[in-house]
Amino acid sequence: MMLEIKxxxxxxxxxxxxxxVNLNINKGEVHAIMGPNGAGKSTxxxxxxxxxxxxxxxxxxxxxxxxxxxxxPEVRAREGIFLSFQYPVEIPGVSMVNFMRTxxxxxxxxxxxxxxxxxxxxRLMREKKELVEMxxxxxxxxxxxxxxxxxxxxxxxxxxxMLEPQLSILDETDSGLDIDALRIVANGVNKLKTKDNASMVxxxxxxLLDYIVPDFVHxxxxxxIVKTGPKELALELEEKGYDWIKKQF
Amino acid sequence: xxxxxxxxxxxxxxxxxxxxxxxLLNEHREDFFQRWRKTGFPNTQTELxxxxxxxxxxxxxxxxxxxxxxxxxxxxxxxxAVPGIQSHLCFVINDTFVSTQESELPEGVxxxxxxxxxxxxxxxxxxxxxQLTKGSDDAFALFNGAFAQDGLFLYVPDNxxxxxxxxLVNLMNAPIDFMANSHNLIVVGKNAKAQLVVCDHITGxxxxxxxxxxxxxxxxxxxxxxxxxxxTGKNNTNVCALMVNQEKDSSFLGNIITLHNGTTRNNxxxxxxxxxxxxxxxxxxxxxxxxxxxxxxxxxxxxxDCNSNELFKYILNEQSTGVxxxxxxxxxxxxxxxxNQTNRNILLTETAHIHTQPQLEIYADDVKCSHGATTGQLxxxxxxxxxxxxxxxxxxxxxxxxxxxNDVIDNIHISSLQDKIRLLVDKRLRxxxxxxxxxxxxx
Numbered sequence: 261m262m263l264e265i266k267x268x269x270x271x272x273x274x275x276x277x278x279x280x281v282n283l284n285i286n287k288g289e290v291h292a293i294m295g296p297n298g299a300g301k302s303t304x305x306x307x308x309x310x311x312x313x314x315x316x317x318x319x320x321x322x323x324x325x326x327x328x329x330x331x332x333p334e335v336r337a338r339e340g341i342f343l344s345f346q347y348p349v350e351i352p353g354v355s356m357v358n359f360m361r362t363x364x365x366x367x368x369x370x371x372x373x374x375x376x377x378x379x380x381x382x383r384l385m386r387e388k389k390e391l392v393e394m395x396x397x398x399x400x401x402x403x404x405x406x407x408x409x410x411x412x413x414x415x416x417x418x419x420x421x422m423l424e425p426q427l428s429i430l431d432e433t434d435s436g437l438d439i440d441a442l443r444i445v446a447n448g449v450n451k452l453k454t455k456d457n458a459s460m461v462x463x464x465x466x467x468l469l470d471y472i473v474p475d476f477v478h479x480x481x482x483x484x485i486v487k488t489g490p491k492e493l494a495l496e497l498e499e500k501g502y503d504w505i506k507k508q509f
Numbered sequence: 510x511x512x513x514x515x516x517x518x519x520x521x522x523x524x525x526x527x528x529x530x531x532x533l534l535n536e537h538r539e540d541f542f543q544r545w546r547k548t549g550f551p552n553t554q555t556e557l558x559x560x561x562x563x564x565x566x567x568x569x570x571x572x573x574x575x576x577x578x579x580x581x582x583x584x585x586x587x588x589x590a591v592p593g594i595q596s597h598l599c600f601v602i603n604d605t606f607v608s609t610q611e612s613e614l615p616e617g618v619x620x621x622x623x624x625x626x627x628x629x630x631x632x633x634x635x636x637x638x639x640q641l642t643k644g645s646d647d648a649f650a651l652f653n654g655a656f657a658q659d660g661l662f663l664y665v666p667d668n669x670x671x672x673x674x675x676x677l678v679n680l681m682n683a684p685i686d687f688m689a690n691s692h693n694l695i696v697v698g699k700n701a702k703a704q705l706v707v708c709d710h711i712t713g714x715x716x717x718x719x720x721x722x723x724x725x726x727x728x729x730x731x732x733x734x735x736x737x738x739x740x741t742g743k744n745n746t747n748v749c750a751l752m753v754n755q756e757k758d759s760s761f762l763g764n765i766i767t768l769h770n771g772t773t774r775n776n777x778x779x780x781x782x783x784x785x786x787x788x789x790x791x792x793x794x795x796x797x798x799x800x801x802x803x804x805x806x807x808x809x810x811x812x813x814d815c816n817s818n819e820l821f822k823y824i825l826n827e828q829s830t831g832v833x834x835x836x837x838x839x840x841x842x843x844x845x846x847x848x849n850q851t852n853r854n855i856l857l858t859e860t861a862h863i864h865t866q867p868q869l870e871i872y873a874d875d876v877k878c879s880h881g882a883t884t885g886q887l888x889x890x891x892x893x894x895x896x897x898x899x900x901x902x903x904x905x906x907x908x909x910x911x912x913x914x915n916d917v918i919d920n921i922h923i924s925s926l927q928d929k930i931r932l933l934v935d936k937r938l939r940x941x942x943x944x945x946x947x948x949x950x951x952x
Contacts, residue, residue, distance in 0.1 A: 309897050312889075333893065333902075343897050345894065348894070349888070353911075353913060353916075358908070359895070362900050419898060423898065
C-alpha cells in the first residue's frame with residue numbers, strides 16, 4: 261500500500277477540521293475526494309504535505325511504510341508527495357529555472373542520484389514543457405509572477421512532470437480554468453499516469469472527472485469520509501447535490 | 510574621548526595637524542573647527558541621529574595620527590573582498606593615501622593623494638575642495654574639516670571616458686584603538702566617464718572609528734558611478750559622507766552595500782544643479798548580531814527635467830538595527846521632475862529593528878514623485894510552496910532573500926564586480942566567511 265491514512269484528526273487555530281479520516285491508496289489508482297465547502301478537502305491536502313498551520317491531534321499516516329507525519333514538508337516532497345496548489349504562490353525574483361533546478365537536484369540528492377548537468381536539466385525542462393503545452397516565456401519568468409489563473413495551474417502540472425511524484429494531490433486544479441485549459445491540464449495529468457504512481461484529485465465539481473477518470477470517489481463531509489463508491493458516485497452527487505449527503509449525516 | 514578632549518586635542522596640536530595636512534584643507538580648518546565646536550557631536554535628541562547613537566563609540570580613547578607618521582610600512586596581511594576587477598587600485602590606510610601605481614591611467618587623468626594634488630595642481634583642487642562640505646551642518650563633516658589631513662584625489666578631464674574602474678580600499682589597521690579622518694575629492698569633467706569602487710575593510714581587533722568625506726563634482730554631460738562596499742567587523746564604526754554635485758545632463762549611479770560592519774552611518778547628499786540630470790541611488794544592507802546601519806540620504810532637485818530613482822533594501826537578522834532616512838526635495842524651479850523613492854525591509858527576527866523615514870518636500874507643481882516604504886517578514890506561503898517542491902527551508906529562505914536584493918545588485922554596471930558581489934551576498938546570507946574563494950588572490 262502506498263498511502264494509509266488511519267483515523268486522522270487535525271486542527272487549525274484550535275478548531276477541529278478533520279475528525280477521523282480513513283483512506284487507503286494503492287499504486288496505479290486515482291482517487292477523487294469530493295465534498296461541500298468547508299468539509300476539510302483542502303485541510304486534508306495541507307496536512308498530508310505538512311503545512312505548519314495545521315496540527316495533527318490524532319491518527320497516523322503511512323507512506324510507503326514510512327511515518328509521514330514525522331517528516332518535514334521538504335522530505336515528504338522528496339519522498340514523492342506532490343501538491344498541485346489550489347492557489348499557486350507568486351515568488352517574484354526567483355526564476356522558474358533556478359527554482360526547478362534546485363527542486364529537482366534536492367530530490368535527486370535525497371535519492372542518492374548525481375546532480376543533473378546544466379544541459380540535461382534544460383533538456384528535461386524542454387521535454388516536460390511540451391507535455392503541458394507550456395509557453396517558453398513562462399519558464400523564463402519568475403515563479404508564477406504575473407501568470408494568469410490558467411497559466412498557474414498549467415505550471416503546477418509542469419512542475420509535477422518535472423518532479424515525477426509517486427502521489428500527486430491535485431487540489432481544485434479545475435477551479436478558474438476554462439474548458440480548453442482544463443483539457444490541457446487533464447491531458448498532462450493523464451500522460452503522467454503510470455502503474456507505479458497514484459493521484460488524489462480534490463474537486464468540488466464532477467466536471468474534472470470527465471477528463472481524469474477516478475477509480476474511487478470519496479465524499480468528505482464534516483471532516484470524515486462518509487461515502488465511497490465507483491466513478492458513478494460523482495455523477496450521482498452532481499445530480500442530487502450535496503444536500504443529499506448533508507441530509508443523511 | 511568627549512568633545513572637550515577633542516577640542517583640547519585640536520588646540521594643542523593645531524600646528525602639527527596643519528604642518529602634516531593638505532594646504533588647502535588647512536585654509537578652512539579653523540573655520541570647520543569653530544563650527545564643529547558650536548554644534549558638538551550629535552546625540553539622540555538630534556533629529557537626524559535619533560536612531561544612530563554614536564556616543565558610546567565616540568567615548569573610546571582613540572589614537573590619531575596627526576603627524577602623519579607612516580603606518581603603511583610592513584606587509585599588511587590583507588586581501589580586499591573584491592579583488593580581480595581589473596581596477597586601478599589605491600589604498601587609504603587609516604588616513605594615509607597609498608597608490609600601487611601598477612596600471613597606466615588614461616591621458617590627463619590624475620589619481621594621487623590630495624596633498625600631492627594641492628602641490629602640483631593647486632588651481633584644480635582649489636576650485637572644488639570644500640565647496641560641498643562648507644555648506645554642510647553635519648557634525649561629522651565639520652569634525653572631518655577640522656581633523657582630516659589627506660585623502661584621494663581623482664580628476665578625469667573633459668571627454669575622457671575611463672574604461673577601467675578605480676578602486677579605493679579604505680583600510681583600518683592599527684595596533685591601538687584608532688580614529689582616521691580622510692577627505693576625498695573627485696572631479697569628473699564634461700562628458701567624461703568614471704567609476705569608483707570603494708571598499709571599506711579592517712584588519713586587527715582594535716576599536717576603529719573612521720570618518721570619511723568624499724566630495725564629487727559631476728560636470729555637464731558626465732557619467733559617474735560610485736560603489737561602496739563595506740565589509741568590516743563589529744569593532745568598526747564608520748561615518749561616511751558622500752556629497753555629489755551634478756551639473757546639466759550628467760548622470761550619477763550610487764550603490765551603497767553594507768555586508769559586515771559594526772556601526773555605520775552613511776550620509777549621502779546629492780544636488781541636481783542643472784537640467785536633465787539622471788540620478789540612480791540604491792543600496793542594500795544585510796545585518797545580524799548587533800550591527801547598526803544607518804543610510805541617511807538627501808536628493809535635492811534644483812533644476813527642471815531631472816529624474817531620480819532611489820532604492821534601499823535591508824535584510825535584518827538577530828538584534829541588528831537598520832535606519833533609512835530618505836529626504837527628497839524638489840525646489841520651485843525643478844518642474845518636470847520625476848522622482849521615486851523605495852525602501853523595503855525584511856526583518857527575520859522579532860529583535861531586529863528598522864526605522865524608516867521617507868520625507869518628501871515638494872515646492873514645484875508639475876512633478877511626478879512617488880515613494881514607498883514597506884517592512885515585513887519572508888513570505889510564509891512562498892516558503893511552504895518551495896518546501897513542497899522538496900527545497901529545504903533554509904535554501905528556500907536563501908532563494909527568497911537573494912531574490913529580494915537582486916534588483917540592487919542588478920544596479921552594478923561593472924559585470925566582474927556584480928559577479929563578485931553576488932557571490933559575497935550569497936556567502937553572507939549563508940553565514941559564511943566574507944572571503945572570495947573564487948580567485949587565487951585570496952588563498
